[in-house]
Amino acid sequence: MSYQFIHIQTYGDSARSVGQNENHVNSAQQVFGEAMRLPEYSLHVDNPLPAHCVGGTHTVEELARRRSELLLSIREKVVSKTGKTYERRLRKDAQTLYTEIHSHPMKCSVLQENYAQNRHVINQWLALLLRDFENRMPSGIEWSAVLHRDEEYVHAHILAINADDPKLNAASLHCGKNAASRYRAAHDTSSAIPPLPKPELLLRPRKPRKPKLARKQQTRVRNQRKYEAAIFEWEQACTQVHQENQKRLRLWRAENSAHLREARKLRTHVPEMKAYDDAMRALQDHYHDAVGKPCGLLRDGPRKERLSTVEHATRKRQAEKLAKDIKNVKHMRRETAAEAQNIADKTRMFVKNLEAQEARLLLREEEIRRREDDLTARVSAFDELEVAMEETLSAAERGEIHFSARGFQLSNPNITGRLQNFLNPDLCQTPARKIFEKFLKLIKRTVVGSTGYPPVSTDEIPAEDLDRPGL
Structure with missing residues (x-):
């Protein structure tokens, strides 16, 4: 077998014959027992092995107990022929268990011969079918999945209950039965x-x-x-x-x-059966796209198209090559995505560094601009100082400046205003003010020494005298 296999069915508590064989019956209890590999339900297996749980919200044992608890608590209202209403438990033939069987073309003997290599193939197949099952099913279901490796082919069983439904209606999970039910409800007819x-x-x-x-x-x-x-x-x-x-x-x-x-x-055709068949074919097509094609499995078997052995082998090789191509494309996509992510990370880091560097440059420009303004102010102050010193020196030479024991006076009002600007208390911390004070002290010593006045202290001028007019 090199083609996909998926089979879906619903079961109730009452036994139901399988096909034309009246001796072969299936029920929910039998399905649970076979999935758990209980001895009384595994007579068709020569050497039963423990089932391996591969997914689901519960184990098979927990799911069976959960279903039994829900069935005991459910009551349905029934109207009798006389019009009376009463409650009863669900009918035994009510379909309350939904199942799926997925089979892989790999034989169990082949899997055991080279388990280290073949288990990756089975794991990929399991991951795809479980993800597809979760995507197809509505929210609120409770389910369990087991893998069997003790029959001819490796296969998986998925068992589910519609826990959110008040009657655990499993037919709503069956795509074919659900489509037929919707058709009957829309057309209000039954064939x-x-x-x-x-x-x-x-x-x-x-x-x-x-x-x-x-x-x-x-x-x-x-x-x-x-x-x-x-x-x-x-x-x-x-x-x-x-x-x-x-x-x-x-x-x-x-x-x-x-x-x-x-x-x-x-009868020519059954409308709801056509809806049923269309839904089942759509399921097979969807399953082939989601699981079969990535795993290299064919959509149909050789008997569907009456292919010869050579033609079927050719189709099989083409499907395997397609699966490898899909795998390579996915690998290339992952590498491309990783490279794109790496480039994006580097770009973000580069932009971040540029922004940080730009911020540092702005701070440096601001500092340089502040220093330039400070230097400009200092140069302007020293220019004014130079003019004031020259005028003061000229006034001293012309005898327009008169020193006394407590200070000095100027007869030229223009020079007096300029000196008052330099002796302003607000400029007491500027270098120009300090230089000008030392300059005045020097002139004072020179003038006093040349005129014979008593020596005058060279301490700084008292603050109360700086505010007096004429100083």
Whole structure:
């Protein structure tokens, strides 16, 4: 086998025959037992191995217990023929378990021969089918998946219950049955073939009444014997009626089966069956795109297209090559994505470094601009100082400056205003102010020494004298 295989089915608690074999029956209990590899349900396997859980919300054992608990708590309302409403448990034939069987073309013997290499193939197949199952199923289901490696081919079982549904309706998870149900609901029609009317059954005779208790012992014994004889005759009559009714029912079943077969042959098509088939084909197509093609599996087997052995082998090689190409493309995509991510990271880092460098340059430009402004202010101050010193020196030479023990006076008002600017308290911390103060002290010593005035202290001028006019 080199093609895909997926089979979906729903089950209830009541046993149901499989195909035309009446001896082979399936039920939810049987499906759970086979998935868990219980001995009584694994007679078809020569050497049963423990099932390996590969996914799901529960293990198979937990899922079986969960389903039993939900079934015990569910009650459905039923309206009788008389119009009365009552509650009862779900019918045993209610479809409450959804299953899927996925088979891989690799044989279990081949898997065991080279397990280290072949397990990667099986793991890839399992990962794809489990992811596809989760994408196809609605939210709220509870499920379990197991892998079997003790039969001819490696295969997986998926069991699920529709826990959010009030009746655990598994048919809503079955894409084919769900499509048929939607079609019937939309068109309000049913193509079910009506059966033949059932035969009229014989009624059982009335049961003899038990005699009243007599006073005499002999009468009681006689009445008891008559009652026992009547009961015996009644049981014989009931047996004959039952046998006759069974005979009529057997004849009706045979005639009804023949009637249904002929009606199916004469029927052209069933609309809901077409919806069912279309949904199942769509499932196979989707499964091939999601699982079969990446794993190198064919969509159809050789008997579907009546291919020869050579043609089928060619198709198989093409599918394997396609799977390898898909794998290579995915690898190249991953490498390209990783390279693009690396380039994006480097670009972001480069932009970040440029922004940091630009911020540092802006700070440096701001510092340079501040220093330039400071130097400009200092140069301007020293230019004014130079002018003031020249004017002060000229005034001293012309005798326009008069020093005393507490200070000096200028007769030229222009020079007085300029000197007041330099002696302003707001400029006490500037280098120009300090230089000008030293210059004044030097002139004071020179003038006092040349004129014969008493020596004057060279300490700084008191702050209260700086604010007086004329200084």
